[in-house]
Amino acid sequence: MDKATLSKWENxxxxxxxxxxxxxxxxxxxxxxxxxxxxxxAVAGFQNISLRRKPVRIELAARTxxxxxx
Numbered sequence: 001m002d003k004a005t006l007s008k009w010e011n012x013x014x015x016x017x018x019x020x021x022x023x024x025x026x027x028x029x030x031x032x033x034x035x036x037x038x039x040x041x042a043v044a045g046f047q048n049i050s051l052r053r054k055p056v057r058i059e060l061a062a063r064t065x066x067x068x069x070x
Contacts, residue, residue, distance in 0.1 A: 021049055 001020070008014035016024070025046070029039050057070040 015054075018049060022046065 005014070009016050025042060029035050029042055035042075058067055059070050060067045
């Protein structure tokens with residue numbers, strides 16, 4: 001992941017993807033001091049993470065090959 005993606009996550013400009021969300025939560029539990037006792041409660045919450053992907057619409061200008069996400 002690059003710095004721009006992380007910045008967008010932190011500023012609510014782009015949602016965190018499902019795989020990234022699960023990995024972040026796992027790492028926080030595994031590496032965070034004092035979080036080991038909260039593991040079972042956190043893992044139980046994993047089922048509430050939506051696995052549906054949002055459709056992405058990309059508009060492309062055929063002549064210039066300019067694009068934008070709509």
